[in-house]
Structures are given as structure tokens and as C-alpha cells.
Amino acid sequence: MRNEQGAAGAPYLPWVIAIGASVIVLLVCVASGWDSWRARRLTLADNDREMSSLASAIAEQTARSLQGVELILRRTSVWERDPRNRLATPAEKEAFLRHQIDGLPQIREVTIADENGARIATSTPAGSSSPSIGNRQYFQDLKRATGEAVVVSEPLQSLTDGKPTFAVAIRLQDSEGRFAGVARALVEEDYFRDFFRRIDLGPGAAIRLLREGGTPIVEFAAAPQGNKVARVRSALRQVPGFPLLVMVSRDESVALADWRTSSINALVRTGSISAFVALLAFALIRQMRRLGEVNERLRSSERRWRAVFENAPLGIAVLTTDGDYAATNPAFQRMIGYSSHELEQLGAFDVTYREDVPATREHVLRLLSGTPDTIRFQMRYTHRDGHVVWADMSMARVSAHHQHASNYARHAGEMLVATVEDITSRREAEEARRQLEGQLRQSQKLEALGTFAGGIAHDFNNILGAILGYGERAFHSLAATSDERRYVEQVLHAGNRARTLVERILTFSRSGMGARVPVRVSPVVSETVELLKGRLPASIELDVKLDANDTYVAGDATHLHQVVMNLCSNAVLAMPSGGTLTVALENEHVPAATTLSEGRIGPGDFVRLSVADTGTGIAPEVLERIFNPFFTTRSTGEGTGLGLSLVDGIVREYGGGIDVRSRVGQGTRFDIYLPVTEAPLPADEAVSEALPRGDGQVVLVVDDEDALVTLAEEVLAELGYEPVGFRSSAAALRAFRDDPDRFDAVITDQTMPELTGLELASHIRAIRGSLPVILCSGYGNPALERDARNAGAAALLRKPLRSGELALALHRILARPQP
Known part of the structure; x- marks a missing residue:
């Protein structure tokens, strides 16, 4: 059917081609005309910009020349007011004035006249005529003016030699401000006319120096092109500091000379293209007729098999x-x-x-x-x-x-x-099933590893509790200058580093406390980079630029450490042959909501962490999957595919976004945007100097570690409390049931063999609901935090505990009004 329709439409193809060729020719002509009109507008606009720039430059140069004249007049005014110079002879006055104008070709003559216009001194040689200037308009203008006014006159003819000139004059006044005469300089018109001539704007151009009223002072006009009256385009600029204007003009026909030449060339090209299109259309029509004859012979055999061939599934x-x-x-x-x-x-x-x-x-x-x-x-x-x-x-x-x-x-x-x-879908389904099975096995491994890590961290915290607790006691019991105190101080430093290590283990096992506090970003990034330096191959150069020194984000330092370390580790792996690893940190204000590669941010203030490498880059089909959990391009066993997924999860949790740019063979750049928060309030340094003390309150202490119970009892006793310790949660509950009113507070561990801390707290508060309970755990997580609040715990502390933390927690809960 389609071939039959093509055969029926074949006779009309020559007409279609002819009409199409005509339309093309018409479009070419219209486009050429449009381009010519547009080129004319652009040519005139360029001419106007040129004249405007030239007028500005001439105005600046004119101002500098006249400023030199004004400076001479000011110095002459100062010299004339000096009483010592008023007794000078005419020859001395002439010598002074001629010395002032030496090297200034624009000044013809400098004259000092009194209040009546009579010349007191002049730079012209002695013996020349010195007519009065009292009838000059500029003299009358200055006489009526106040202060040290400056006036530029209308075009003048010199009273001495009759040559065209104009005057720049300033008002002279006595000590009481009365008019005392003028200091006048005659400016050479030929100086400015020669300057305008040297600019050489071509035929049909003119440059004029005008007063603000429009009266021309100096005028230079190049020879016009042709005899007919032409339209003129001009630009006008103020001479800075003087009541003068500079006007630059040019005949429009001169400005359009190049445009006319290009328009004629375009007309010739348009005609040539139109002729070529007509010839091409004629040849195409002939060729179509020949193809029609060939196609007619093929059409009968093609019809039989094409339907089956084209419609086969x-x-x-x-x-x-x-x-x-x-x-x-x-x-x-x-x-x-x-x-x-x-x-x-x-x-x-x-x-x-x-x-x-x-x-x-x-x-x-x-x-x-x-x-x-x-x-x-x-x-x-x-x-x-x-x-x-x-x-x-x-x-x-x-x-x-x-x-x-x-x-x-x-x-x-x-x-x-x-x-x-x-069969792509079938194989992808099979591959997806295999991947899901692998991901399930990997997830089970990670879950087991997380549980194992959390258990180690819990036991290790109990050990650290005894080390740090007894270490603090030993530290405070030794003399401040003794070597033993210094040794114990190093033990405490090592214990605190171990405590930080445990916190990282808990974060890895997803068992960390969920609290978010203001974290200063720059030290965390710097510390992570320092840790990375020791693992960098010699072929990789590290470039660090940390500018956001006092910027805070609401989060956890360990999370930020993980983000930086994962991004840098991936960047190093992407440069097997070496390269440059760049880590940058800077503040950035996002004025409007912005969509990034991962997430949408803004508006607001953000800190931007940039990690860039010059490695192999990421292919587009891989780039869109890099944040998927368990997706990795490494060989089996070399990566879990969780690094960038963890980065994405942390950044999203913090309300930020990620922008990724990569080019294969050139490298990759990750930009992490995190919202900025306010800096924390300064810590109260007095806490460590004077811990709050108790007043004999009885505190029930429950922990399954003997050393921790003993340590807690000693610390509480020193703080002024009466501790009662138990190694068994069941025994502690029995003691409480025997005398519930004996105790003022309870401190209990969470993980214990008989009753957990939460279970013990629930039983105790069921008997005496107002009793404050402090829950301690070396294996905290957001779920435990939530369960502790639901059970009515007054505080949740992380092990290992410090004396200051315990003292402050007890002070806060005992200071609360009891219901």
C-alpha cells in the first residue's frame, strides 16, 4: 500500500521540488535582506560607540589641557596677592608670567587686570599695546561672581594682534572677599584645532569644542564627501571640571561606506546561490524521473516479502x-x-x-x-x-x-x-536475582560485623571506665610538679584517644548516639587529610585549601571524618598512575533553591567541601549509579559498594546535597554542600575547677563490673554523696523494694545479665515514680535514647564516665523540683 501511494504521488514530486526550490530562493533573499538591514544597524551602532568613546577621550584630554591653564592662573593669583610682589617692576612681572607659561603651547598670553579691567601685568613683551579688558563679557561675569570663580569666554579676537582665541579667567579678590580683578589666560585656538586635525576621523567628520550654551569655541571639520547635504551622527560629552562640551560628528554616508560594499557582495552571493538552487532543482527533477522508472520495476517483487519482513516480532x-x-x-x-x-x-x-x-x-x-x-x-x-x-x-x-x-x-x-x-530483560532479571542474593549475604555479613564491633566497643568502654576513672583519681592525688603526675596525665591522654576510637567503632556499627552538636568543620577535614597523607603513594600530589576556618555544621565529627575519608580514598584509587588530589573547603551563599546531582539545597549559607582528582573519571552510565548501595566498579572482594552510599546518607541526613562532575580520562570532582549552623557557646571553664557537690544524698549504683562499682562509690563519696553499690541488678531491685524512700537517685548500667538498666528503671519507677534514674551505656544508639526517655530516665550517659560528667548530671537531676 505504501508503494502504491508512492507511485501515485510520483507525478507531483517535480512540482514539489520546484516549489521547494522557489521557497529556498525566497528565504535566501529574505535572509540576505534581513542580514543587510541588521548589518546597517550594527554599523551605525559601532560608529556611534566609536564617536562616543572618542568624544570622551577628547573631553578628558581637553580637561587636562585646561587644568594646566587653570593651575597657572591659580599660581598667578597667589603670586599677585603677595604684598612683596606688588612692588615688582613690569619687567619682573612679565618675566614671572612668561616663566609660568613656558612649555605650555596652549597658552598664548597670561594677564593680570585690576577691578576696572586695566592690565597690571602681562606676559607679552614690553612695548606692546595693553588695552583694557573691562568691557569683555567674561570680565563682567567674574565681577558679578563670588569666590574664586572660573569662566571660559566665548570666541574672541585678541585685542593685541586680532587673532582668534578664547579666554580662561579666574576671579581675584582681596582679603575681605571684594572683587580685585582677574587673572586671564588667552588659549590658542590653533593648539586645539591642530589636536583635532591629528585625530584624522576621515572625510565628513568634525570635532567641535562648545560652550554649554552651544556656542562653538574651536571647530575642525574634515572635507565633506560629495556635495549633497548628508545626515550627520554625533556624540556630545562634557569636559570634566569646565562649562564646555566636546561634540564629535560624522556624515552617516561615510559611516555606512563599508556596509554598502558588503551589501553589494551579499547581493552577488544571494544571486549566485539562487541560481545554484535553481540548477540543482532542475537536476533533481530529472533524477527523480529516472528513479521512478527503476522503482517501478522493483515494486512488484518488493511487495510480496516486505510486509512479513517489516512486521516480524x-x-x-x-x-x-x-x-x-x-x-x-x-x-x-x-x-x-x-x-x-x-x-x-x-x-x-x-x-x-x-x-x-x-x-x-x-x-x-x-x-x-x-x-x-x-x-x-x-x-x-x-x-x-x-x-x-x-x-x-x-x-x-x-x-x-x-x-x-x-x-x-x-x-x-x-x-x-x-x-x-x-533476551536482555531475561538476563537482567537473572542478574538482578544473583545481585540481590549477593547483597543479602553482604548485608548479613555487615550486620554481624556491626554487632561484633558494638559488643567489643561495649566491653572496651567498661575497661576504659576503670582506667580513666582511677587515672583521674591518681592524677589529682599527685603533686602538680611530680613526674608521676606527668606519667598519669599521658595515660589519661591515651585513654581519651581510646575513647574516641570506640566512638568511631560505634559509629561504624551504626550504634552511635544520635545527638547532633555544632562541629567546626576545618579541624575535622585537616585531621582526616593528615591521616590520609601517610597512605598516599609517592606519585600522587596533595593540594589542600581550607578557607572556612570558623564554620560550624550541626552533626557529628566522626560522620564528617567518614565523608572526607571515603571521598579521598575513592579519589586515590581513581589515580593508579598518579596525579593530583585536591581538597578544598570554603563558605558559599546559595541565593536560590538549587538542584544538584544528588539532592536539592538552598537558599541559605553552606560550607562546600570539594574533593577532586585527575584520574580516570567516571563513565556517564556509571555516574548515575555510584550512590546506589552495594554498587561498585571494583573487582569482587575489593569493595563493598557502601562508601558513597554512606556519604550520600550522611549528607542527606544533614540537609545538604552533592554535586558530581566527571570527564572520562580527565578526573572527577565531588562538591559536598552542608548547611551552616551557629558556633556553640563558650564552655564553662569553671566546671573543672569546682564540681558541684552533694549534700549526703543516697545514690543507688548498679553495674555488673566490680571495678566500675567500686570506682563510682569512691567518686560519689568524694563528691559528698552516700553511694550504695550493687553488682547484681536483681539484688539492687530487692534492696530498693525493701526501703524505697531510702534512695535519692539511681545510677545504673544498661547491659547487665539479670535485668537490663531499662528494665530496672521501669521496676523502680513503678514503685516510686519521682525517683530520678541515670542510665549509662557503652553501646548507645538512637533507639536506646528513645527507650530511655519512654522509661522515664532523667539522663543517658555514655561510658566511660568522667567525674565531671557524673557530678554535673547528678547536680542537674537533683536540682529539679520533684513532683
């Missing part, structure tokens, strides 16, 4: 023995993303997945050798967009005589016919 490809595609159906084209024409330009092995090419060649050679006649195998194609397509292929060898419609080339002899089924 499986992909079908006909190939030559050389591996060229002779024909492909739409199903096959959709399968691998190439059109029929593109496949004709490619070979079968050009779209085959590179690793499968040798095996596919071997199957084809076996088929061409004569045994067997058909063969079936699985292979992979590379889709046009880059993803891999799995295919189940059945291929047969047949004898054929095929005529290729595109180039009329005949393929005689044997051909290969392949039917191709897309």
Missing part, C-alpha cells in the same frame, strides 16, 4: 559473507538503535560487543565451512546509546541473488539470514 538481518548488512527489519533496528541506512554503512562486527567479536567470528566461519547449515548461540550487541543488548541468534546459510536498492550493487552466491531475539 523478531529481529531479522540479511548479511553478506563479508559481514555487511544487506537488509534489516524494524524489529532488529529498534533492538540495537540504528536505522537501516546506518546499518548499511556498518559491518555486523561494528555493532557487536567488542568482547564477543572473536566468538561470533568463529560461529560464522563454522557456518560458512559447510557444517552445520544452521547455528544458534548467544551474543551481545552494543546499542547506539552505549548500553549492552543480549541476543539469542539463530543463523542459516542460504543461496541468494540480492539487489541492494541503495547502490544497485549485486550480491550473488551465499548469504546469511539471522533471526535475533532480545
Whole structure:
């Protein structure tokens, strides 16, 4: 049906081509006219900008020249007011004034006149006429003015030699501010006219120096181009510091000279293109008639097989023995993303997945050798967009005589016919099932590892509790200057480092306390980078730029340490041949909500952590999956695929976002945006000097570690409390039931063999609901924090405890009003 419609429409194709060619010619002409009109506007705009810039430059230069004149007049005014100079002879006055104007070609003459206009002194040689200037307009203007006013006159003719000039004059006044005359300089018009002439703006241009009223003072006009009156384009600029204007003008016809030349060239090009399009349309119409005759002969045979070939649900490809595609159906084209024409330009092995090419060649050679006649195998194609397509292929060898419609080339002899089924979804489902099984096993391993790490941390905290507790007691009992006190101090430092290590273990096992506090970012990043330096290969250069020194975020220092360490570790692995690792930290204000690669942030203030490498980069198809849990590009056993997933989770929990930019072969950059919080209040240093003390209150202490119970009893006794210790939670509960009113507070461990701390607290508060209970744990987590609040615990402390923490906690809960 489609071929019949094509045959019916064939007679109209020449008309379509002719109309299309006419439309193209019309569009070319319209485009040429539009470009010419637009070029005219741009040419005039460029001319206006040039004249505006030139007017500004001339105005600045004129101002500098006149400022020199004004400076001479000011110095002359000062000299004239000096009483010692008023007795000078005319020759001395002339010598002074001539000395002032030496080297200033723009000044013809400097004159000092009294209040009536009579000349007191002049730079002109003695013996020349000295007419009065009292009738000059600028003299009258200065006489009416106040202060040391400056006036630029209208164009003048010199009273001495009749040459054109103009005057710059300032007002002279006595000590009481009365008008005492003027100091006047005659400025050479020829100086400015020569300056304007040297600029050489070309024919039809003019430069004028005007007073603010529009009266021209100096004017230079180049010879006009032609005799007819032309339109003029001009620019006007104020001379800084003087009541003068500079006007630069040019005939519009001169400005458009280059445009007219280019327009004529464009007209010639347009005519040539139009003629070429007409000839091309004529040739195409002739060619279409010839193709119509050929297609008519092919159409009858093509009709019989095309419907089946094009509508088959499986992909079908006909190939030559050389591996060229002779024909492909739409199903096959959709399968691998190439059109029929593109496949004709490619070979079968050009779209085959590179690793499968040798095996596919071997199957084809076996088929061409004569045994067997058909063969079936699985292979992979590379889709046009880059993803891999799995295919189940059945291929047969047949004898054929095929005529290729595109180039009329005949393929005689044997051909290969392949039917191709897309099995990508089936294999992906199987692969997904295997991955889920692997992820489940990996998750179980991590869960077991987390539980194991948490248990070790709990037991280790109990050991550290005794070490730090007794260490503190020994430290305070020794003389401040003794070596023994210094030794114990080092033990306490080591214990505190071990305590920090336990906190990191708990964070790894996802059992850390959930509290978020203001954390100063720069020291955490710096510390992590220092830890990383020792593991860097010699081929990798480290570049650190930490600018946000006093910036805080609400979070946990261990989390920030994990973010930096994971990003830097990945960057190092991406540079097997060496490179540069850059770590930068800076503040950034986001003015509006912004969508990043992972997450959406803003508006607000953020701190940006940037980690960049010059390594292998990340391919686009991998980039979109890097934050998926368990996704890794490393070999089996070399990575869990949880590093970037953990980074993404921490950043999202903090209300931030991640922006990733990568180019294959050039490197990758991660930008982490975290919202900024206020700095914490300064710690109360007096706490360590004077801990709050008790007043004989009875405190029930429960822990299954003998050393910790003994230590707690000693510390509480020193703080002024009466401790009652138990190693068994069940025994402690029995003692409480015997005398509930005896105790004022309870301190209990959480993990104990008979009753947990929460269970003990529930039993105690069921008997006496107002009794405050402090729960201690070396294995805390947000769930325990929530359960402690639900059980009515007054405080939750992390082991190992310090004397100060215990003293403050007891002081706070006992100071609360009891219901």
C-alpha cells in the first residue's frame, strides 16, 4: 500500500521540488535582506560607540589641557596677592608670567587686570599695546561672581594682534572677599584645532569644542564627501571640571561606506546561490524521473516479502559473507538503535560487543565451512546509546541473488539470514536475582560485623571506665610538679584517644548516639587529610585549601571524618598512575533553591567541601549509579559498594546535597554542600575547677563490673554523696523494694545479665515514680535514647564516665523540683 501511494504521488514530486526550490530562493533573499538591514544597524551602532568613546577621550584630554591653564592662573593669583610682589617692576612681572607659561603651547598670553579691567601685568613683551579688558563679557561675569570663580569666554579676537582665541579667567579678590580683578589666560585656538586635525576621523567628520550654551569655541571639520547635504551622527560629552562640551560628528554616508560594499557582495552571493538552487532543482527533477522508472520495476517483487519482513516480532538481518548488512527489519533496528541506512554503512562486527567479536567470528566461519547449515548461540550487541543488548541468534546459510536498492550493487552466491531475539530483560532479571542474593549475604555479613564491633566497643568502654576513672583519681592525688603526675596525665591522654576510637567503632556499627552538636568543620577535614597523607603513594600530589576556618555544621565529627575519608580514598584509587588530589573547603551563599546531582539545597549559607582528582573519571552510565548501595566498579572482594552510599546518607541526613562532575580520562570532582549552623557557646571553664557537690544524698549504683562499682562509690563519696553499690541488678531491685524512700537517685548500667538498666528503671519507677534514674551505656544508639526517655530516665550517659560528667548530671537531676 505504501508503494502504491508512492507511485501515485510520483507525478507531483517535480512540482514539489520546484516549489521547494522557489521557497529556498525566497528565504535566501529574505535572509540576505534581513542580514543587510541588521548589518546597517550594527554599523551605525559601532560608529556611534566609536564617536562616543572618542568624544570622551577628547573631553578628558581637553580637561587636562585646561587644568594646566587653570593651575597657572591659580599660581598667578597667589603670586599677585603677595604684598612683596606688588612692588615688582613690569619687567619682573612679565618675566614671572612668561616663566609660568613656558612649555605650555596652549597658552598664548597670561594677564593680570585690576577691578576696572586695566592690565597690571602681562606676559607679552614690553612695548606692546595693553588695552583694557573691562568691557569683555567674561570680565563682567567674574565681577558679578563670588569666590574664586572660573569662566571660559566665548570666541574672541585678541585685542593685541586680532587673532582668534578664547579666554580662561579666574576671579581675584582681596582679603575681605571684594572683587580685585582677574587673572586671564588667552588659549590658542590653533593648539586645539591642530589636536583635532591629528585625530584624522576621515572625510565628513568634525570635532567641535562648545560652550554649554552651544556656542562653538574651536571647530575642525574634515572635507565633506560629495556635495549633497548628508545626515550627520554625533556624540556630545562634557569636559570634566569646565562649562564646555566636546561634540564629535560624522556624515552617516561615510559611516555606512563599508556596509554598502558588503551589501553589494551579499547581493552577488544571494544571486549566485539562487541560481545554484535553481540548477540543482532542475537536476533533481530529472533524477527523480529516472528513479521512478527503476522503482517501478522493483515494486512488484518488493511487495510480496516486505510486509512479513517489516512486521516480524523478531529481529531479522540479511548479511553478506563479508559481514555487511544487506537488509534489516524494524524489529532488529529498534533492538540495537540504528536505522537501516546506518546499518548499511556498518559491518555486523561494528555493532557487536567488542568482547564477543572473536566468538561470533568463529560461529560464522563454522557456518560458512559447510557444517552445520544452521547455528544458534548467544551474543551481545552494543546499542547506539552505549548500553549492552543480549541476543539469542539463530543463523542459516542460504543461496541468494540480492539487489541492494541503495547502490544497485549485486550480491550473488551465499548469504546469511539471522533471526535475533532480545533476551536482555531475561538476563537482567537473572542478574538482578544473583545481585540481590549477593547483597543479602553482604548485608548479613555487615550486620554481624556491626554487632561484633558494638559488643567489643561495649566491653572496651567498661575497661576504659576503670582506667580513666582511677587515672583521674591518681592524677589529682599527685603533686602538680611530680613526674608521676606527668606519667598519669599521658595515660589519661591515651585513654581519651581510646575513647574516641570506640566512638568511631560505634559509629561504624551504626550504634552511635544520635545527638547532633555544632562541629567546626576545618579541624575535622585537616585531621582526616593528615591521616590520609601517610597512605598516599609517592606519585600522587596533595593540594589542600581550607578557607572556612570558623564554620560550624550541626552533626557529628566522626560522620564528617567518614565523608572526607571515603571521598579521598575513592579519589586515590581513581589515580593508579598518579596525579593530583585536591581538597578544598570554603563558605558559599546559595541565593536560590538549587538542584544538584544528588539532592536539592538552598537558599541559605553552606560550607562546600570539594574533593577532586585527575584520574580516570567516571563513565556517564556509571555516574548515575555510584550512590546506589552495594554498587561498585571494583573487582569482587575489593569493595563493598557502601562508601558513597554512606556519604550520600550522611549528607542527606544533614540537609545538604552533592554535586558530581566527571570527564572520562580527565578526573572527577565531588562538591559536598552542608548547611551552616551557629558556633556553640563558650564552655564553662569553671566546671573543672569546682564540681558541684552533694549534700549526703543516697545514690543507688548498679553495674555488673566490680571495678566500675567500686570506682563510682569512691567518686560519689568524694563528691559528698552516700553511694550504695550493687553488682547484681536483681539484688539492687530487692534492696530498693525493701526501703524505697531510702534512695535519692539511681545510677545504673544498661547491659547487665539479670535485668537490663531499662528494665530496672521501669521496676523502680513503678514503685516510686519521682525517683530520678541515670542510665549509662557503652553501646548507645538512637533507639536506646528513645527507650530511655519512654522509661522515664532523667539522663543517658555514655561510658566511660568522667567525674565531671557524673557530678554535673547528678547536680542537674537533683536540682529539679520533684513532683
